[in-house]
Amino acid sequence: SLDSVLAAIDRNNPMLQEYDSKVKAMNAYTAGAKSWMAPMVGAGPFWYPYPNQMLMEERDRGMFMINVEQDIPNPLKLNAKKNYFASRASVEEKGRAIQYNQLRAEAKTLYYDWLVLERKMKVLSESKKIVELMLELARLRYPYNQGSLGSIYKAEGRLHEVDNMILMTQSEIEEKQFRLKSLMNMP
Numbered sequence: 414s415l416d417s418v419l420a421a422i423d424r425n426n427p428m429l430q431e432y433d434s435k436v437k438a439m440n441a442y443t444a445g446a447k448s449w450m451a452p453m454v455g456a457g458p459f460w461y462p463y464p465n466q467m468l469m470e471e472r473d474r475g476m477f478m479i480n481v482e483q484d485i486p487n488p489l490k491l492n493a494k495k496n497y498f499a500s501r502a503s504v505e506e507k508g509r510a511i512q513y514n515q516l517r518a519e520a521k522t523l524y525y526d527w528l529v530l531e532r533k534m535k536v537l538s539e540s541k542k543i544v545e546l547m548l549e550l551a552r553l554r555y556p557y558n559q560g561s562l563g564s565i566y567k568a569e570g571r572l573h574e575v576d577n578m579i580l581m582t583q584s585e586i587e588e589k590q591f592r593l594k595s596l597m598n599m600p
Contacts (some may be wrong), residue, residue: 414526429516432509439502446495456481461547520596527589534582540546541575548572 423429444580461475468474554560594600 415521418520418524418593418597419517421599422520423513425598426516426596427514427598432505432512435505436502436509439498439505443495443498443502443591446498447491450596452481452483452485454482519594523589523593523596527586527593530582530586530589534586535577537579538583541572541579543573544568544572546556580593 456477456479459476459478460473462468462473548565551560551565551568555562555565
């Protein structure tokens with residue numbers, strides 16, 4: 414049904430999944446926008462000489478160094494960054510809604526075209542039966558001089574024309590099916 418097609422497009426379409434991923438990323442950025450850098454603590458030797466070297470002065474022995482670092486950010490910048498990422502997330506959500514509306518319109522068009530083509534196939538199959546009956550009647554009438562040879566050829570031409578229309582309609586139906594399946598991201 415059309416509802417299941419639209420639900421499959423909403424759930425499986427790669428372009429919509431890309432928008433969903435972008436929205437999740439922007440929401441994660443929003444959640445982490447007010448976080449501070451972790452404090453860094455370091456310790457170790459500083460200007461320490463290589464082993465087995467002769468020391469010229471007492472200061473060449475090296476030192477032991479301790480380093481503590483903490484970045485304290487500006488709260489206004491943090492709020493601005495959080496608001497920026499939140500607005501980008503809403504923009505991505507709106508972009509997804511726009512893309513879904515376009516895909517939904519295309520899917521509805523393809524679906525209804527497919528239904529119309531199915532009805533056309535029924536009409537063409539009935540038409541083929543009628544033309545086959547006309548051809549059979551023309552072939553039966555010809556030996557008794559009640560019909561002309563031209564009517565037989567005309568009926569055969571119409572039969573091939575109907576066969577051609579059936580083939581074209583079948584290929585259009587397959588095209589609509591393939592395009593719907595590609596929108597739903599199905600094999």
